[in-house]
Amino acid sequence: MNTNSNTYTVIYSIILVVIVAAVLAFAAMYLKPTQDANVKKDTISQILTAATFTEVEDADILDTYKQEIESAILVDINGEEVGTLDIEECEVYGNSDLKRQITADPKALPVYIFKNGVTVVPCYGAGLWGPIWGYVGLEGDLKTIKAVRFGHKGETPGLGAKISDEPSFAEAFVGKTVGEGEVIFEVTKPANRQTENNGVDAISGATITSQALGKTLNQWFGFYQNYFAKNGITAEDVAEAVINETCELEPVTEVEPANIVEE
Amino acid sequence: MANIKETFLNPIFKGNPISVLVLGICSSLAVTVQLKGAIVMGLSVMIVTGLSSLICSLLRNTIPNRIRIIVQLVVVALMVILVDQVLKAYAYSVSKTLSVYIGLIITNCIVMGRIEAFALGNKPFASLMDGLGNGLGYAMILVIVAFFRELLGSGTLLGFQIIPQAVYEFGYVNNGLMILPPMALILLGCIIWVQRSIQKDLQEK
Numbered sequence: 362m363n364t365n366s367n368t369y370t371v372i373y374s375i376i377l378v379v380i381v382a383a384v385l386a387f388a389a390m391y392l393k394p395t396q397d398a399n400v401k402k403d404t405i406s407q408i409l410t411a412a413t414f415t416e417v418e419d420a421d422i423l424d425t426y427k428q429e430i431e432s433a434i435l436v437d438i439n440g441e442e443v444g445t446l447d448i449e450e451c452e453v454y455g456n457s458d459l460k461r462q463i464t465a466d467p468k469a470l471p472v473y474i475f476k477n478g479v480t481v482v483p484c485y486g487a488g489l490w491g492p493i494w495g496y497v498g499l500e501g502d503l504k505t506i507k508a509v510r511f512g513h514k515g516e517t518p519g520l521g522a523k524i525s526d527e528p529s530f531a532e533a534f535v536g537k538t539v540g541e542g543e544v545i546f547e548v549t550k551p552a553n554r555q556t557e558n559n560g561v562d563a564i565s566g567a568t569i570t571s572q573a574l575g576k577t578l579n580q581w582f583g584f585y586q587n588y589f590a591k592n593g594i595t596a597e598d599v600a601e602a603v604i605n606e607t608c609e610l611e612p613v614t615e616v617e618p619a620n621i622v623e624e
Numbered sequence: 625m626a627n628i629k630e631t632f633l634n635p636i637f638k639g640n641p642i643s644v645l646v647l648g649i650c651s652s653l654a655v656t657v658q659l660k661g662a663i664v665m666g667l668s669v670m671i672v673t674g675l676s677s678l679i680c681s682l683l684r685n686t687i688p689n690r691i692r693i694i695v696q697l698v699v700v701a702l703m704v705i706l707v708d709q710v711l712k713a714y715a716y717s718v719s720k721t722l723s724v725y726i727g728l729i730i731t732n733c734i735v736m737g738r739i740e741a742f743a744l745g746n747k748p749f750a751s752l753m754d755g756l757g758n759g760l761g762y763a764m765i766l767v768i769v770a771f772f773r774e775l776l777g778s779g780t781l782l783g784f785q786i787i788p789q790a791v792y793e794f795g796y797v798n799n800g801l802m803i804l805p806p807m808a809l810i811l812l813g814c815i816i817w818v819q820r821s822i823q824k825d826l827q828e829k
Contacts, residue, residue, distance in 0.1 A: 370688040377695060381702045388706055392713040399716035419717075515724060518654075519804065 404453050408483075410510040411496035412475045423451050431476045435469040440587030443469055456494055459485035463580070470584055479507050482585050486577030489569045491515040493524065493577060499539065503593035509534045511574065521570030533561040539589065545582040548575030631750055632757040641758050642765040643816045644826065647733040652766050653808040655725050659782050662770030664718045666763025668711070668726055670756055672703045673735050677743040677755030679703075684744050696739045697730070704730045734758055769811045777802030 363369060402419075405426045409417055417425045433446035433453070446452040454462075454471040462468050463485065473481040478501045485494040491514035498508040509531050511524040523530055539545060540559040547553075547560035548571045554560040563571030582589075641647045648669075655665040676699045680687075687695050708726045711719035719726065729735065738758050743751040774780055776799045779787035787796070801807050820826045 364688050395713035
């Protein structure tokens, strides 16, 4: 057979491509459920890190999440609860869901509230080469950052990739506060910073990634601002709660004080 | 049979794709920060070179000469995507560390080089062995480089702490340069140096 004729070449390439496409399609479909489960597990592991549960064994991630989460809700831009995420099913918002929320109207933004008092909110935006995202764990006042976990698709290794690889970068966020108004959070060099306690140093050599991260955080903190304002427990709230509690407890203590002490 | 053994063993030392042919340098610089990544990368390349050589060798008498390179590329791309998908499903954390480099196996000169130079002119079994041998030769260099980089750069091997805490208390610090790609190139240079002093015939006059 003449393997150099045009007809042969065309038919050969068509058959080859069809076979290859079929093999790839089959592999992609067959492996998709496992891959999706991995991605979900990875997302949950990032949420757990932001909620200060670090060093969770790979096999325990889902169980730890189910055990430690108090509630997972969806809120709109006004901070009102508009839905819940199924905890038993470990339902979380992945990157594609987060991406959709940036332009969606009305929004359904996930909030993960843990039993240890940490509230985790996500953020998602564009980095230098691809998407970057993060999970920020906030203390009860919904202002002070307790822990963060950032991730990226393909930032430059050794430079922009440091947002997820370099522990000291994430540690720099701990104890900082989420501000209000226009300048919510800044990732810049200290000289360029307009505010005192809601900024961290950028990564040298990765200006665009750093700025993009700052912009992403600002955008998402902006989305959550009303929720934070409504649900954050301030020092006055704590004092008030203590007073209320004692008031409510008073009649009980009068009746049988001894029992309560024992319990 | 002796011939096939030679085909398999030759690329491991005497005709090593990295240290003698100097192919596939880029990926050996990129994925050798940690031993685990290097091992998985080495295995992936072995599978890709082995199987694509085998397939191309099976097809060698039917491939139209004018689209020879395209057919080779399609076969290699198929294998690379399959390896990538399988890693994503069953070794997610490693696949995340290796990120784009698995996909970039397709641009690894070793794969195309072996198909073009060997598989298209030899029987399937010999081609499979040639591909596997070259993959193994590549993997071996990767593992050697990664061994030194992880040990000296992070003080660990496969993630386990090797250099004891006591040594750090005496003022020993991990060599940060080892983490960066230039050090991989220097280590690679050292390997080539060692090999050429053993194998005198490789030295250029």
